[in-house]
Amino acid sequence: MKLLKAVAITIMLLLIISQAAPAQIYDAVKDFSIVSNPNGVWSYGYLASWGAPFTLYTWEGTCFTGMNTWMEPPGCGPSPSVSHNGTGKQFCAQTWCFPPSYLGTSPGPNGELTVIRWTAPSSGTFVMRVKFVGMDWYFPTSTYVYVVRNSQRLLLQAPITSYEWPLLFYPEPIKLFAGDTIDLMVDWGKDGSYIGDSTGAELKIWSLGQH
Ligand SMILES: [Ca+2]
Structure with missing residues (x-):
């Protein structure tokens, strides 16, 4: 059943993409901004714990050449984060490798959940495609x-x-109202440690039109 569902959704996506007037597509990796947060429908932040308010990251900068990161000030320290690999190829440092087809996320040292948030710009029906992947080869990732x-x-x-x-996740199309949010969140997992927890995350959303 799962396979049938995945095939049906894939066919539907191909039909959408092949139409003369392409559906609006939102892509967390391609739409990434180092200039502003929030950035249109996207925002980058964290929760201190489950149920805590969403807090926007306020520091943006480069901790590794070619990588741009949103995190908590003063930056490049222990903090939950969301990063973009702008090198166009896999980038490896320390104990992790970061493919350019994902945003890089890390939970915080005190169990903070890092969040990539998409906010629906209008009411309608949407299809989403989500990918997560462990990026730390040594520990490895445990989130x-x-x-x-x-x-x-x-x-x-x-x-x-x-x-x-x-890990791929293709839920059925969902109806959303303007202002509804879809969050990708990453926490430190069962081991209660954020060490070696680099995790790739990607979210694509297609609008199927108004309600
Ligand atoms: Ca962990």
């Missing part, structure tokens, strides 16, 4: 990843305890 609607409804919760083994 929990989540997809959450409006900070309350859990659409996905799953552990990432591997390296370069992507």
Whole structure:
């Protein structure tokens, strides 16, 4: 059934993409901004713990050449974060490798959940495609990843305890109202440590039109 569902959704996406007037596509990696947060429909921030308010990151900068990161000031220290690999190829440093087809996320040293948030710009029906992957080859990555609607409804919760083994999530199309939010969140997982927890995350959303 899962396979049938995935095939049906893939065919639907191909039909959408092949139409003369292409559907609006939102892509967390391609739309990434180092200039502003929030950035249109996207925002980057964290929760101090489950249920805590969403706090926007206020520091943006470069800790590794070619990588741009949103995190807490003073930057390049222990903090939850969201990063973009602008090198166009896999970038490896320390104990992790960062493919350019993901945003890089890290939970915080005190159990903070890092968040990539998409806010619906209008009411309508949307299709989403989510990918997560462990990026630390040494420890390896040990996180929990989540997809959450409006900070309350859990659409996905799953552990990432591997390296370069992507987790794909293709839920059925969902109806959203303008202002509804879809969050990709990453916490430090069952081991209660954020060390070696680099996790790739990607969210693409297609609008299927108004309600
Ligand atoms: Ca961990």
